[in-house]
Amino acid sequence: MDASPSMLVQLLMPLALLIGAYFIGNAIEKKHYRELRVREHASRRFITVTFPYEPRDEEIVGSTLVTGSVVISVDYFKRFLAGLRMLFGGRIKSYEPLLDRARREAIMRMKEDARAGGYHAVSNMRLETARIASSSGNNKGTAAVEILAFGTGLKLRRRAPATP
Amino acid sequence: MRHEPRLPRDDVNAPPRSPLKDGLVMLLGLAAIVGVIFGAMTLLIDHLVPYVPRSWESRMFPNFEELVHQPENEDERTYKRRLEDLMARISAHWPERPDGLRVGLLDDELPNALAFPGGQILVTTGLMKEVESENELAFILGHELGHYAGRDHLRSLGRGLTLALIMAALGRSGAAGDLVGLSSQITGRAFSREQESQADAFGLSLVVAEFGHVSGATDFFEKLPAPEGKIERSLSTYLATHPVSDERIEAMERLAIENDWPVDGVTSPLE
Numbered sequence: 001m002d003a004s005p006s007m008l009v010q011l012l013m014p015l016a017l018l019i020g021a022y023f024i025g026n027a028i029e030k031k032h033y034r035e036l037r038v039r040e041h042a043s044r045r046f047i048t049v050t051f052p053y054e055p056r057d058e059e060i061v062g063s064t065l066v067t068g069s070v071v072i073s074v075d076y077f078k079r080f081l082a083g084l085r086m087l088f089g090g091r092i093k094s095y096e097p098l099l100d101r102a103r104r105e106a107i108m109r110m111k112e113d114a115r116a117g118g119y120h121a122v123s124n125m126r127l128e129t130a131r132i133a134s135s136s137g138n139n140k141g142t143a144a145v146e147i148l149a150f151g152t153g154l155k156l157r158r159r160a161p162a163t164p
Numbered sequence: 165m166r167h168e169p170r171l172p173r174d175d176v177n178a179p180p181r182s183p184l185k186d187g188l189v190m191l192l193g194l195a196a197i198v199g200v201i202f203g204a205m206t207l208l209i210d211h212l213v214p215y216v217p218r219s220w221e222s223r224m225f226p227n228f229e230e231l232v233h234q235p236e237n238e239d240e241r242t243y244k245r246r247l248e249d250l251m252a253r254i255s256a257h258w259p260e261r262p263d264g265l266r267v268g269l270l271d272d273e274l275p276n277a278l279a280f281p282g283g284q285i286l287v288t289t290g291l292m293k294e295v296e297s298e299n300e301l302a303f304i305l306g307h308e309l310g311h312y313a314g315r316d317h318l319r320s321l322g323r324g325l326t327l328a329l330i331m332a333a334l335g336r337s338g339a340a341g342d343l344v345g346l347s348s349q350i351t352g353r354a355f356s357r358e359q360e361s362q363a364d365a366f367g368l369s370l371v372v373a374e375f376g377h378v379s380g381a382t383d384f385f386e387k388l389p390a391p392e393g394k395i396e397r398s399l400s401t402y403l404a405t406h407p408v409s410d411e412r413i414e415a416m417e418r419l420a421i422e423n424d425w426p427v428d429g430v431t432s433p434l435e
Binding site: 010011014015017018022033037040041044045046047049076077078079080081083084085087088093094096097099100101103104 | 171174183341346
């Protein structure tokens with residue numbers, strides 16, 4: 001009967017972690033999406049474009065670099081599903097909402113950065129992703145991903161009416 | 165160009181999905197695949213093992229000679245004599261016995277007996293202290309001989325290798341692989357218990373051939389502590405490498421009835 005209890009612990013621990021991670025991860029995701037929708041709705045008129053913005057009725061009086069960055073990692077449950085996907089192939093559906101949230105959060109932070117600096121719009125926005133490798137280096141530790149949104153914040157001023 | 169603000173959609177980049185269902189389907193699929201591979205491999209191993217010559221088998225495993233404890237006092241010399249005498253009598257009832265069967269002492273207080281690959285049986289001094297009759301000791305030796313009759317070392321080795329292969333194949337898949345690997349390891353314990361039961365049956369048949377009845381054979385199991393409580397009991401039923409003691413006794417009682425082996429008889433004292 002060697003090592004029977006430890007075998008049981010080895011089996012039950014991951015199961016408990018899975019169940020815990022699933023419910024906690026789900027709750028956090030729902031809450032984050034709710035908050036995102038509110039913030040996105042509030043800032044929907046804040047002009048954010050991916051090309052050099054040339055206003056019609058305003059002139060650009062100032063510009064600066066604005067950034068928003070998010071670092072995310074996966075929870076136990078999502079990694080469990082991704083591990084299975086590594087065997088079967090296909091879309092890693094458990095990662096998709098995670099990265100979707102991260103991108104939207106990064107853009108929101110960038111907009112908030114711009115607005116806090118008194119800028120009225122962001123042009124030439126870009127998204128970058130950087131992988132932060134796990135410190136253990138054996139692909140077993142938890143790695144993270146940084147999503148960076150950046151662009152040029154523009155200060156706009158209404159043009160003076162043309163002099164006759 | 166007019167700027168048209170719009171809100172990000174929730175259903176494009178992260179379409180609604182059911183992660184639980186997704187995971188469950190994959191997990192069950194994986195378990196089924198592993199089960200089929202493991203089943204096919206063990207079937208193959210069990211069919212091939214009888215064709216492996218015994219001489220190859222003993223070369224496959226390390227030499228266990230250095231574990232043998234040489235008797236140091238009068239008691240231990242008696243133990244050794246009893247073991248060798250009974251071993252010769254018991255194994256004589258097994259005409260297909262392999263060459264190189266030997267029995268020795270193992271210096272350990274825990275009552276236990278072990279059959280090492282290649283024919284070396286070791287019985288602990290702790291067990292020899294507790295044994296009260298020839299019948300009891302004969303059954304213990306017969307049980308260990310049963311492991312050689314079943315080629316259990318090779319079959320276990322084959323299963324171990326198959327498990328290791330499966331674990332290695334699942335290596336990169338993280339916790340899911342660990343979980344499936346561990347489940348198959350626990351399933352493998354059922355095989356171990358089945359081996360033990362078969363060795364019990366073989367041992368009992370040798371006891372009957374020697375003494376003409378089964379009385380006293382299972383005395384040793386009654387000395388083993390039984391797991392207490394319902395949970396411990398059911399746990400040890402599924403996780404243990406050996407069947408629970410009273411189940412082994414019951415199985416052997418059934419066996420005696422099926423084979424019409426006399427249950428009552430006089431047990432022979434140890435000389």
